Amino acid sequence: xxxxxxxxxxxxILVGSTDIEVNIVSLYPSALGSVAMLFGxxxxxxxxxxxxxxxxxxxxxxxxxxxxxxxxxEPRSLSSWVLIGxxxxxxxxxxxxxxxxxx
Amino acid sequence: MSQEIVPAxxxxxxxxxxxxxxxxxxxxxxxxxxxxxxxxxxxxxxxxSVPDNNLLSPELYNQFVTVHGLLMIFWVLSPFAFGFAxxxxxxxxxxxDLAFPRLNAMSYWFYLVSGAAMxxxxxxxxxxxxGWTLYSPQTSFKFTPTIGLNVGAAGLILIVxxxxxxxxxxxxxxxxMRAPGMKLKHMPVFPWAILVTIFMMLYAFPSFLAALLLxxxxxxxxxxxxxxxxxxxxxxxxxxxxxxxxxxxxxLFPAIGLIADAISTYTRRPLYGxxxxxxxxxxxxxxxxxxxxxxxxxxxxxxxxxxxxxVTTIAVSLPFDVxxxxxxxxxxxxxxxxxxxxxxxxxxxxxxxxxxxxxxxLASVALDHALRGTYxxxxxxxxxxxxxxxxxxxxxxxxxxxxxxxxxxxxxxxxIHFIASFIGFNILYFPMFLLLDMPRRIDTYAPNxxxxxxxxxxxxxxxxxxxxxxxxFVNLFASLRRGSPSGPNPWEAWTLEWSLPSPPPAxxxxxxxxxxxxxxxxxxxxxxxxxxxxxxxxxKIGNGIAYSHLEGQSPWPIVVAFSAFTFxxxxxxxxxxxxxxxxTFQPFWPLVLDGAILGVIALYGYSKxxxxxxxxxNVESWPFRDVPNVKLGIWTFLGAEVIFFGVxxxxxxxxxxxxxxxxxxxxxxxxxxxxxxxxxxxxSSLTAIxxxxxxxxxxxxxxxASLLATFxxxxxxxxxxxxxxxxxxxxxxxxxxxxxPATSYFITTGVHGVHVFAGMLMTLYLLVNTVKGRYLKGxxxxxxxxxxxxxxxxxxxxxxxxxFYLI
Numbered sequence: 001x002x003x004x005x006x007x008x009x010x011x012x013i014l015v016g017s018t019d020i021e022v023n024i025v026s027l028y029p030s031a032l033g034s035v036a037m038l039f040g041x042x043x044x045x046x047x048x049x050x051x052x053x054x055x056x057x058x059x060x061x062x063x064x065x066x067x068x069x070x071x072x073x074e075p076r077s078l079s080s081w082v083l084i085g086x087x088x089x090x091x092x093x094x095x096x097x098x099x100x101x102x103x
Numbered sequence: 104m105s106q107e108i109v110p111a112x113x114x115x116x117x118x119x120x121x122x123x124x125x126x127x128x129x130x131x132x133x134x135x136x137x138x139x140x141x142x143x144x145x146x147x148x149x150x151x152s153v154p155d156n157n158l159l160s161p162e163l164y165n166q167f168v169t170v171h172g173l174l175m176i177f178w179v180l181s182p183f184a185f186g187f188a189x190x191x192x193x194x195x196x197x198x199x200d201l202a203f204p205r206l207n208a209m210s211y212w213f214y215l216v217s218g219a220a221m222x223x224x225x226x227x228x229x230x231x232x233x234g235w236t237l238y239s240p241q242t243s244f245k246f247t248p249t250i251g252l253n254v255g256a257a258g259l260i261l262i263v264x265x266x267x268x269x270x271x272x273x274x275x276x277x278x279x280m281r282a283p284g285m286k287l288k289h290m291p292v293f294p295w296a297i298l299v300t301i302f303m304m305l306y307a308f309p310s311f312l313a314a315l316l317l318x319x320x321x322x323x324x325x326x327x328x329x330x331x332x333x334x335x336x337x338x339x340x341x342x343x344x345x346x347x348x349x350x351x352x353x354x355l356f357p358a359i360g361l362i363a364d365a366i367s368t369y370t371r372r373p374l375y376g377x378x379x380x381x382x383x384x385x386x387x388x389x390x391x392x393x394x395x396x397x398x399x400x401x402x403x404x405x406x407x408x409x410x411x412x413x414v415t416t417i418a419v420s421l422p423f424d425v426x427x428x429x430x431x432x433x434x435x436x437x438x439x440x441x442x443x444x445x446x447x448x449x450x451x452x453x454x455x456x457x458x459x460x461x462x463x464x465l466a467s468v469a470l471d472h473a474l475r476g477t478y479x480x481x482x483x484x485x486x487x488x489x490x491x492x493x494x495x496x497x498x499x500x501x502x503x504x505x506x507x508x509x510x511x512x513x514x515x516x517x518x519i520h521f522i523a524s525f526i527g528f529n530i531l532y533f534p535m536f537l538l539l540d541m542p543r544r545i546d547t548y549a550p551n552x553x554x555x556x557x558x559x560x561x562x563x564x565x566x567x568x569x570x571x572x573x574x575x576f577v578n579l580f581a582s583l584r585r586g587s588p589s590g591p592n593p594w595e596a597w598t599l600e601w602s603l604p605s606p607p608p609a610x611x612x613x614x615x616x617x618x619x620x621x622x623x624x625x626x627x628x629x630x631x632x633x634x635x636x637x638x639x640x641x642x643k644i645g646n647g648i649a650y651s652h653l654e655g656q657s658p659w660p661i662v663v664a665f666s667a668f669t670f671x672x673x674x675x676x677x678x679x680x681x682x683x684x685x686x687t688f689q690p691f692w693p694l695v696l697d698g699a700i701l702g703v704i705a706l707y708g709y710s711k712x713x714x715x716x717x718x719x720x721n722v723e724s725w726p727f728r729d730v731p732n733v734k735l736g737i738w739t740f741l742g743a744e745v746i747f748f749g750v751x752x753x754x755x756x757x758x759x760x761x762x763x764x765x766x767x768x769x770x771x772x773x774x775x776x777x778x779x780x781x782x783x784x785x786x787s788s789l790t791a792i793x794x795x796x797x798x799x800x801x802x803x804x805x806x807x808a809s810l811l812a813t814f815x816x817x818x819x820x821x822x823x824x825x826x827x828x829x830x831x832x833x834x835x836x837x838x839x840x841x842x843x844p845a846t847s848y849f850i851t852t853g854v855h856g857v858h859v860f861a862g863m864l865m866t867l868y869l870l871v872n873t874v875k876g877r878y879l880k881g882x883x884x885x886x887x888x889x890x891x892x893x894x895x896x897x898x899x900x901x902x903x904x905x906x907f908y909l910i
Contacts (some may be wrong), residue, residue, distance in 0.1 A: 004796060011789045015782065016350045018904075023779050025768055025909050053905040061898045068792045077726035078738060085742035088306045089749025091392060096341050096753060098411070099381060099396065099404045 017056050024049055029079045118656040120204035120714075121609060125211050126190030127507065130500070132211075136218055137493075140174035140574075143167045143666035148531075152562035154550040161355050164546035165232035166251075170221065172235030175261050175846040176354065178218045180488065181304075183267060183496045184357030188297045190507060192273070194600035195294050197282020197618070199611045199717050202275040202732050205657050205709065206268050212664030213265035220258030220668065224251040227676060231255040236347065236546060238320070239329035239339035244322045253675035256319050261671060263312040268745055270305040273297065275736045281723035282599075284618030291598045292367075292377055296360020299384045303391065309743045311346035313750035314339065317850065323688050326405070326755060326846040333761035333843055337402060341757070342750055344395035352391050355487060356384055358495030359426060362448040365502055366430055368596040369445035376429035383422035390419040401469045402504050409468055412727050416466035423459055427452065442594070443517030447498030450525050458486025461536065461669030474539060480625070481543050488752035490528060494860075497524070497575065504579060505593050509605040516578045523571035530564025578716075597623075615719055659709035670698025706886055710868065737888050741895050745873045748899050751854060755847040755906065766844050768909060773827070777908030780823050781900065785857075787816035788897045791890045798883035806878060806886070810870050813893070817863040824856055855903060858896045865889050 001009075027044055044052075067070040071079045119125060147167050150159045159167065189207065192390060193200055201207045215278070224230040228249040233241045241247060281290070290298075291884050316341075317328045328334045356628050359380075367374040374380065396404055396412035430452055439445060460485040474480060504512055534557040541554050592601040594843030675695030718732070727735050741778050759765055768774070790812040828849070869889060872878065878886050 001185050004793070007789060007792050007796070009826070011785065014785045014788075018778065018781050018785065021905060021909060022774060025774060050910045051526075053909055054902075057902050057905050060901045064788060064894050064898050064901070068788050068897075069891055075727070078488060078730050078735070081727075082738055082742060082745075085306065085745035085749075088392060089746055089753070092341075092345050092746075092749065093753045093756065094801070095393065095408070096757060097760075099341070099408045100757070101335075102405065102407045 006067065010063050014060050014063060017060055021053055021056050024052060115656070117661055118208075118658050119662065120200075120208045120655045120657055120660070122193050122204065122207060123190050123507075123609075123611075125207055125606065126186050126188070128186075129182050129189055129214070131187030131217055132218070133179050133186055134576075136174050136178040137183070139222065140171050140179055141569055142170040143174070144705060145565055147171065148562040148565040151548075151558045153553050154548050154552070156547050157547060161546045162229065162232060165234075165396060166225065166230040168544055169231045169234055170225070170255075173221060173231070173259070174218070175488065176350065177236060177259065178214070178221070178774045180354035180492050180496075181266070181300075181357075183216055183493075184297075184300075184354070184361075184499075187293075187361070187496075187499050187503060188273065188357065188854075191503060191600055192294050192297055193276065193280075193290055194603060194611060195598050196280065196605060197285050197599055197616050198276060198280040198722075199615070199719070201272050202280060202716075203272050203736065204655060205660050205714060206272050208657065208660035209663055210265045210269040210272065212661045213261050213268070213667065216664050216668035217258045217261035217265060220261060220672065221255050223672075224255040225257070225295060226674060227251045227254050236343060237339075238319075239336045242318055242322070242339075242517065243330040244325070249674055253319065253322060254672065256315055256322075257671035257675045260312065260315050260319070260856065261667060263308050263315070264667070266304055266308050267312075267448065267740070270301040270308075270743070271736050271739045273301045274305065275732050276740050278727050279722070279724045279730075279732050280719065280806060282618055283721055283723060284622075286618075286622070287725065288378070289618055289622035291360075291549050292358035292363040292380055293357070293372065293598075295381045296356040296363075296384060296632070299381075299388045300353050300356045303353050303388050305739065305743050305857060306392070306746050307346040307349040307353065308700055309746035309909055310342050310750045312344040312755070313747050314346070316854070317342075317751075317754060319675075320850055324849075326850060327843055328758065328846055328850070331758065331843055331846075333758045334754070334832070337399075337404075338757050340399050340402060341395070344398045344755065345392070345750075348395045348398065349388070349391040351484075351487065352387060354492050356388075358451060358492045358499070359384070361499040361502070362451055362495045363426075363430060364596075364598060365444050365448040366433050368502075368594050369440045369442060369448075370433055371440070371595065372433070372437060374429065375432040375435075376425075380426050380429050381854055387419055387422040390415055390422070390468060391566075394419050396860065397466055397471070399466050401475060413468060417463065420459065420463050420466070423455075427456060427459075434783065441518075442501070443512075443514060443521055444498040444502035446518060446521040447494050447524075450521065451495040451498065454486050454490025454494060454655055457793065458483055458490055461486065476542055478535040478541045479537035482532045482538075485532045485535070485848065490532070494524065494528070500575070500579070503600075504582070505589030506600055506603075506605050506607075508583055508586070510582050511589045511593060512582040512586055513578050516574055520574040520578065523574065524568055527564050527567030527571055529571075531561050531568050532564070534558070534561045534564075589789050594891055610717075613900040615722070617769065618638065655708075655714070657712060659705050659712060662705040663702065663709060665905065666698050666702035668698070669694055670702060673698055731884070733884065733888060734891070737891050741891065744895065748854075751851050752906065755851055758843045758847060762843060771831070771844060772848070772907050772908050776823060776827050777904050780820055781904045782895050783816050783820045783823070784900050787813050787820070790893050791893045793892055795883060795886050798878045798886045799880070801879045803873065803876065803879060807873050810866055810873060812867040814863055814870065817859055817866065820859055821856060821863075824852065851903060855896070855899055858899070862889075862893050862896055865892070 027049060028046065063083070071082065116124065116128065119128075144716045146159065147164065150164060189201070223228075229251040231237065231247075231252045233247065233252075242252065246294060277290075277294060281287075317326075320326050321329050329336075329339050363374055363377065365382055367377075382505075392549075395724050396414060397409050397416045400409060400412070434449075439449075461479070465474060465480065465483065501517055504510070538554055538557050538561075541552070543547065548558075559567075591604050594601070602616065603611065651662050673692065673696075674690040676694070677689040677691040790809045794806055794809035794813060797803075797809055831845075866889070869878070869885060872885075
């Protein structure tokens with residue numbers, strides 16, 4: 001695929017997923033602990049919606065890093081190098097989460 | 104012996120970018136801070152030598168304790184090691200300099216001015232007085248209203264900037280600039296130790312930088328990260344010790360690497376199990392990032408976490424066992440030449456064993472509850488920090504002094520120095536193990552406590568140790584002028600730096616050496632060494648690659664550092680020293696503006712300066728063979744940025760999940776506003792990538808249009824953001840002092856906004872050069888590098904948008 005078209009396609013996906021993020025907010029359950037129904041059949045709790053939002057953010061970040069920052073085309077050593085920072089940050093957050101919420 | 108005649112002008116040292124001269128500057132400056140921190144320590148020991156002493160007031164004692172700790176950890180231990188690293192690592196791996204010489208110079212000047220800020224804090228209403236851990240909430244403006252802490256924090260921020268620049272530089276150098284045949288597995292232990300150290304620095308220090316930033320904003324703007332119940336002490340403990348525990352190994356590993364190579368040299372045999380030592384360092388470095396909770400056993404972090412950290416803490420001791428066993432095994436049946444460096448190395452190993460074993464005690468939750476906060480802990484970490492690190496590094500000074508100066512020191516005096524230091528050290532610190540019921544950081548004690556004898560003994564030991572260091576300075580200073588010539592390889596050592604004359608010429612190598620397949624260098628004609636064919640004649644400076652110490656000079660690194668110093672001083676010294684006054688940001692604007700203007704001029708001069716870096720081809724660069732140096736440097740820097748923003752976002756999660764209530768979606772932040780900013784930034788990423796496409800195909804108009812669009816979108820983003828800030832600040836929705844939602848929002852989006860602003864400055868610079876016809880076709884790399892940064896800033900916002908506007 002022509003690179004310009006590829007970049008435009010990635011941009012379209014980024015904008016589209018942002019639009020989905022904004023619209024998901026309207027699905028928030030009215031009270032914490034209750035659930036909202038998607039398409040009338042799928043129950044979505046607050047936690048599930050937050051997970052979807054963060055998942056979409058992660059997907060967008062992956063798209064930008066892969067295609068705009070060209071990590072997809074760089075040597076694997078470089079993408080692994082970049083991943084170390086993410087692993088470290090995740091490690092910090094995970095262990096702190098355990099401290100706060102797992103007793 | 105090659106000794107270039109160079110003018111001893113001060114400008115040579117102020118503007119140098121040569122790695123060896125910067126190494127000497129680091130070494131001398133760290134020794135200056137060593138003396139300063141040592142004098143503080145001796146004054147504290149004098150205060151504690153007898154009960155009920157009033158030599159120091161409690162306030163001054165606390166300041167001395169704190170600044171002593173901070174100076175030793177940040178301005179002595181690591182910089183001392185990095186003085187050697189600067190001088191020696193390029194020589195050991197067969198490179199002519201570091202990858203980014205001007206950045207290296209800038210690292211040094213940031214280091215110097217940061218230390219000046221820390222020392223200046225004494226004169227600015229009182230230095231930090233909370234212990235080097237700067238525990239919260241004592242650091243809050245309410246409990247510590249002095250501006251000295253602000254200035255000290257500025258010093259710490261500046262040194263973290265210095266360390267980050269240095270980390271990026273060394274990583275790129277060691278990965279990308281090794282001599283042909285110098286595979287990673289062929290590197291001596293010292294470069295490996297530095298490699299592992301900078302890896303830890305790269306990922307540990309951004310956490311500290313983020314913590315300092317949150318602390319500073321709390322103090323200057325009255326935000327609530329560390330003074331709230333939801334954040335507070337536990338948040339600080341986590342972000343601080345995530346950095347703080349790896350920091351222990353950051354200051355230790357260079358000494359271990361140095362000791363290992365010295366043992367090999369002085370036993371005249373290969374180090375036993377060197378690959379296990381290196382593997383153990385890597386393992387310890389990784390585990391060091393999951394042990395920080397053992398510093399928090401008494402904070403109520405929960406049984407699961409406690410068990411987890413106990414296991415990881417005990418686990419991290421195992422790699423060190425391997426290191427010690429390998430070193431001891433290297434000595435078995437060896438004929439050790441007991442030169443001063445060997446004595447200091449062996450002494451450091453012995454002291455490290457004591458310090459390490461007593462550390463394992465503290466991994467036990469039960470013992471930790473009893474021993475924490477006592478002099479047992481003080482003894483334990485001084486056996487590591489001073490016993491292993493400082494003693495090992497002093498050994499390094501003796502080891503490389505002949506290489507750095509071309510002169511031998513007085514061996515007899517050096518041995519007396521070792522004996523006095525070793526005895527003084529143990530008299531100083533061993534009694535502290537027995538003072539296991541005496542709280543640390545108390546300024547005096549009553550006569551009936553039973554602590555007087557041990558304290559007096561400790562003080563006597565302190566003076567023996569301190570006075571012994573005079574022998575070091577006298578010896579080295581006298582030897583500079585009167586020492587006998589050392590020759591290239593006085594120790595008959597086998598690492599590459601010894602193949603060069605002492606001191607080496609400015610360009611290091613006449614011809615970049617080639618390392619044989621088995622890792623040997625084939626130099627030297629010493630008994631016991633294979634393939635000796637005589638030392639290279641370093642006096643031959645020619646074949647077009649030689650350059651003098653006066654080439655490659657740049658005035659801009661020191662100016663940039665000075666401007667940053669002025670700027671930070673300006674924003675920290677204006678704080679009122681009155682706890683009853685509500686916290687308001689009161690910078691000293693003249694200094695702030697001077698620093699900012701000077702900084703802009705300096706960065707512009709830096710970017711416009713024609714500075715040529717000698718780059719060798721056909722060097723060893725696994726695993727980044729196909730990645731250019733600058734690109735690897737930028738990605739490495741972005742890796743550190745990931746941790747920095749990770750900690751900021753982590754702090755937000757921390758206070759949010761700890762808060763019983765949080766404003767509902769849409770009640771504070773307009774979703775539409777966040778949506779608009781997201782679209783703007785995503786579009787700017789598209790225009791940034793189209794700028795790269797245009798540059799590659801040689802379309803100047805396309806490049807200009809894309810960069811202009813990127814700049815315009817950046818302006819739009821900041822405009823929307825500024826409107827949102829102004830609206831929230833002036834319409835009573837909330838103020839910055841109105842709780843954690845505001846605190847986390849303003850700090851996180853503010854830091855991101857600063858990143859956007861920096862990106863826009865880069866865009867302007869690129870635009871100016873594009874008008875001049877640059878960056879087209881094969882010259883597109885600057886556009887690509889800018890894009891990597893800009894897209895990263897975009898990615899950060901991709902996460903901030905849902906976190907602040909949608910959940």
